[in-house]
Amino acid sequence: MTLMTNVLQVLLLILLAPLVRGVISRIKARIQNRRGASVWRPYADVLKLFRKQDLVPASASFVFRLAPMVVFTTTLVVAAFVPLLHGSALLGVTGDFVLLVYLLALGRFFLMLGAMDGGSSFGGMGASREALVSTLAEAPFLLALMSVAIAAHTASIAGMVQWTMGQNFFQFSAVYALAFAALVLVAIAETGRIPVDNPTTHLELTMIHEAMVLEYSGPSLALIEWASAIKLTVVMALLIALFVPWGMASSVSALALGVASLVMLLKIAALVLALALVECSVAKLRMYLVPDFLGVASALAILAVVFTALMR
Amino acid sequence: MTAILPNNQAGVSRALDLLSAENTRLVSIFGSTDDNHVRYVHYLIEVDGREYRMLSSPVTGPIPSATPIVPAAAWYERELHDQYGIECEGHPDPRPLLFHENWPENVHPMIDDASHVPWAKGQYHFLRVHGDGVCEVPVGPIHAGIIEPGHFRFSVVGDTVLHLELRHFYTHKGTEKLFENSAVMDGVMIAESVSGDNCFSHAVAYCQAIENVFAIPVPPRAQAIRLVGLELERMLAHIADVGALCGDVGFMVPAAYTARIKETLLQASARFFGTRFWRGISVPGGVTRDLSGAEAGEFGRIVTTAARDFAQMARLILHTSSVQNRFESTGILTAEIAKQLAVVGPAARASGIRLDVRRDHPSGRYRDVQVDVPQYKHGDVLARARIRIDETAISTQLINETLKELPAGSVLVPVPLSGSADALSAVESPRGELLYWVRIRDGKITRCHIKSPSFQNWPALPLAMPGNIIADFPLINKSFNLSYSGCDR
Numbered sequence: 124m125t126l127m128t129n130v131l132q133v134l135l136l137i138l139l140a141p142l143v144r145g146v147i148s149r150i151k152a153r154i155q156n157r158r159g160a161s162v163w164r165p166y167a168d169v170l171k172l173f174r175k176q177d178l179v180p181a182s183a184s185f186v187f188r189l190a191p192m193v194v195f196t197t198t199l200v201v202a203a204f205v206p207l208l209h210g211s212a213l214l215g216v217t218g219d220f221v222l223l224v225y226l227l228a229l230g231r232f233f234l235m236l237g238a239m240d241g242g243s244s245f246g247g248m249g250a251s252r253e254a255l256v257s258t259l260a261e262a263p264f265l266l267a268l269m270s271v272a273i274a275a276h277t278a279s280i281a282g283m284v285q286w287t288m289g290q291n292f293f294q295f296s297a298v299y300a301l302a303f304a305a306l307v308l309v310a311i312a313e314t315g316r317i318p319v320d321n322p323t324t325h326l327e328l329t330m331i332h333e334a335m336v337l338e339y340s341g342p343s344l345a346l347i348e349w350a351s352a353i354k355l356t357v358v359m360a361l362l363i364a365l366f367v368p369w370g371m372a373s374s375v376s377a378l379a380l381g382v383a384s385l386v387m388l389l390k391i392a393a394l395v396l397a398l399a400l401v402e403c404s405v406a407k408l409r410m411y412l413v414p415d416f417l418g419v420a421s422a423l424a425i426l427a428v429v430f431t432a433l434m435r
Numbered sequence: 436m437t438a439i440l441p442n443n444q445a446g447v448s449r450a451l452d453l454l455s456a457e458n459t460r461l462v463s464i465f466g467s468t469d470d471n472h473v474r475y476v477h478y479l480i481e482v483d484g485r486e487y488r489m490l491s492s493p494v495t496g497p498i499p500s501a502t503p504i505v506p507a508a509a510w511y512e513r514e515l516h517d518q519y520g521i522e523c524e525g526h527p528d529p530r531p532l533l534f535h536e537n538w539p540e541n542v543h544p545m546i547d548d549a550s551h552v553p554w555a556k557g558q559y560h561f562l563r564v565h566g567d568g569v570c571e572v573p574v575g576p577i578h579a580g581i582i583e584p585g586h587f588r589f590s591v592v593g594d595t596v597l598h599l600e601l602r603h604f605y606t607h608k609g610t611e612k613l614f615e616n617s618a619v620m621d622g623v624m625i626a627e628s629v630s631g632d633n634c635f636s637h638a639v640a641y642c643q644a645i646e647n648v649f650a651i652p653v654p655p656r657a658q659a660i661r662l663v664g665l666e667l668e669r670m671l672a673h674i675a676d677v678g679a680l681c682g683d684v685g686f687m688v689p690a691a692y693t694a695r696i697k698e699t700l701l702q703a704s705a706r707f708f709g710t711r712f713w714r715g716i717s718v719p720g721g722v723t724r725d726l727s728g729a730e731a732g733e734f735g736r737i738v739t740t741a742a743r744d745f746a747q748m749a750r751l752i753l754h755t756s757s758v759q760n761r762f763e764s765t766g767i768l769t770a771e772i773a774k775q776l777a778v779v780g781p782a783a784r785a786s787g788i789r790l791d792v793r794r795d796h797p798s799g800r801y802r803d804v805q806v807d808v809p810q811y812k813h814g815d816v817l818a819r820a821r822i823r824i825d826e827t828a829i830s831t832q833l834i835n836e837t838l839k840e841l842p843a844g845s846v847l848v849p850v851p852l853s854g855s856a857d858a859l860s861a862v863e864s865p866r867g868e869l870l871y872w873v874r875i876r877d878g879k880i881t882r883c884h885i886k887s888p889s890f891q892n893w894p895a896l897p898l899a900m901p902g903n904i905i906a907d908f909p910l911i912n913k914s915f916n917l918s919y920s921g922c923d924r
Contacts, residue, residue: 155691244572248905252594318757321685325579326909329683406757407685409765410594410906 124375129203129213135384136202136360140352141165143359143395148323150399165352172345180338182242190237191339191346197230198350202357206364208383209372210285218278220268223361224261227313230350231257234335241338245327249334252410256319256331259417260312266424267305270298270431271365284364284371292369296434301427303366308420310358312413314351317402319413329407356391363390446492447499450478453490455504458483460790461777463870463886464501464511466494466519468546470876474519479859479872479886484795487859497522507777510894518545518611533604533923535559544612564590564598572905576605583919587908594904599897606923614873614883619645619719619852622880626871627714629885630921632672635664635713636864637871637885643798644871644883645719647858649851655842657721658799662837664713664722665862666830667704667738671697672865673781673823673830674745676916680820681752683910684761689748696741696748703737721847728841735838742831749824762817766911768899769814776895780867780888781822782915786814792863804833814899816914853878864888866917889922 152159678693
């Protein structure tokens with residue numbers, strides 16, 4: 124039953140990810156006084172792309188075709204580390220929070236290789252910008268997770284979630300706020316949302332993530348698009364699991380899981396709404412201010428680690 | 436106003452003398468041929484900000500280039516060479532401008548037969564920037580958005596732009612040649628096709644030039660309706676531009692709202708004038724549509740509502756700090772460079788150069804109204820956005836004042852279809868000074884020169900780029916919002 128639940132969690136993350144994207148763009152459209160596309164549109168896009176021809180630039184090597192598969196696979200594996208409905212995940216080992224960070228990094232690394240392999244100047248430009256952003260995001264990502272790990276005395280994500288669930292919300296350590304803030308900033312950079320990157324722009328020169336995937340088409344693009352939708356949802360689920368896990372099922376029964384699913388949907392909906400509101404109320408940062416943005420995340424994460432260590 | 440100077444060298448050097456004076460601005464340089472196939476060069480110069488003066492001179496051999504004195508002459512002289520084969524000695528950059536490598540170097544369409552031109556295989560050399568870590572980034576001519584073609588070649592170090600070279604004229608259609616031998620009444624349609632979003636300005640500029648040729652008294656009511664159209668076109672352009680600037684920085688709410696506001700104005704135009712972009716409204720002798728009193732009132736109300744909605748959005752934009760951060764100090768065009776390149780329109784006014792044809796060279800109804808000309812001195816994206824916001828309010832006021840006091844009478848008078856003369860006419864299009872010079876012989880156009888503000892302003896864009904990051908280029912480009920088609924003609 125636990126195994127089935129864990130498999131169900133991963134499937135939910137993978138299958139609901141495009142819907143999360145669709146809902147975000149629908150809410151943004153509403154805020155902009157537009158009707159917006161259907162929330163099911165990302166599914167249609169992925170299906171459409173899977174049926175299309177995969178064009179590979181003449182100059183590209185096997186890396187170009189390999190990259191989308193690596194990106195998709197690593198994102199899938201990452202999804203299997205995140206508890207969604209109850210305090211355990213399909214995969215979990217001691218120190219898996221480090222693994223999670225570097226699995227995401229591995230996918231991004233291959234995406235950058237694929238972008239440069241495509242041979243267009245935009246791909247190279249996007250890859251170099253992505254390299255900058257991800258280098259700067261890596262430290263705060265790790266440190267923020269580490270501060271939670273120190274507090275929970277465990278190095279596995281599922282362990283941290285279980286520990287947090289055992290805490291009283293009202294006696295919650297304030298350093299968690301620091302770690303949470305740091306992770307939110309990292310999540311924005313990591314998933315390429317406004318104000319770091321604009322996922323809906325058509326202006327090649329301003330793109331980061333989109334510039335890297337310009338040369339991709341067909342099933343390869345479908346994998347990349349789906350993977351980035353999963354990544355967004357997984358990062359949201361991770362934020363929820365680490366910082367507001369209350370409401371997750373403590374026993375594996377149909378009723379508890381049903382309630383947990385509802386609560387989780389509400390929490391994701393709240394995050395989606397917050398994301399859409401933020402994205403509609405600020406402009407994208409100047410490219411050279413992105414390091415400052417992640418500098419703030421780093422400072423917060425370092426403080427979180429220091430305070431957590433001091434308060435043990 | 437026009438002085439024909441007999442002697443080749445002396446004529447040109449008098450024009451150059453005038454251009455080196457402090458109080459002059461180069462408006463245009465263009466060529467023509469007379470009835471005996473003698474080539475002429477015309478220098479159109481604004482003196483004291485109030486008077487257009489044209490110096491014309493027959494040309495037999497090479498002429499001295501004006502570019503060392505006035506950098507703004509660079510593109511005009513290259514165009515002169517491409518069209519008429521007139522060499523400008525001392526020009527720092529004599530590469531072809533209008534024609535690409537597939538066009539043979541010795542074919543000059545304004546003097547040669549250009550109906551069957553063989554395909555040539557020339558070579559075009561971009562400026563090379565050398566040094567450690569300098570990369571070239573070619574962008575275009577095909578772009579991702581639905582925009583016109585143009586090639587941009589950036590030399591960058593990291594993300595910082597050292598140099599930007601433009602390569603345009605992918606949409607060169609030989610429009611000036613197309614005007615030759617067309618009937619006066621057919622010319623409007625060609626003029627309207629020069630630059631789609633400024634088609635009414637082009638139509639009015641052309642019609643006024645024709646009316647000046649034949650000294651046609653345009654009815655005051657037609658002049659008033661033309662003013663409404665011109666100001667509405669300015670509003671449309673400015674509202675769309677401000678929205679697009681927000682779209683470029685990922686601030687989507689104003690982008691979506693301004694698109695909606697623009698659409699209400701287009702629909703109002705369709706409802707009351709039968710055309711969204713005012714095509715076919717202006718014709719030599721007046722306009723083709725009239726408004727009843729009730730219609731004028733309703734139209735004015737729609738314009739006022741749209742302007743109020745836009746002002747609200749503009750406040751939101753100017754008070755959002757993340758937007759300010761993107762706009763401020765981005766893409767600065769200094770007053771000095773703007774002056775050297777004789778920049779016109781909103782870009783000039785944002786760099787502290789107060790030019791406006793409506794105030795400086797008023798024609799039609801503009802002779803009777805007071806036009807405020809806003810000015811900012813910083814020359815950055817924010818200044819250009821502010822100019823557009825301010826001018827939208829001013830245009831709304833002009834439209835409302837005019838609609839309230841529409842003169843009585845007809846809107847169209849007949850045009851004599853024979854006669855011979857030259858004339859020019861200037862209009863402040865949304866992008867700046869737009870000027871038509873026409874020569875009519877026996878009721879047919881033999882030459883029509885279009886000085887388009889985009890042709891004038893494009894060379895200034897690369898000079899607003901160095902030191903900025905390449906990721907800000909779309910924003911800076913949008914803040915100038917120049918027309919490719921209007922430039923390429």
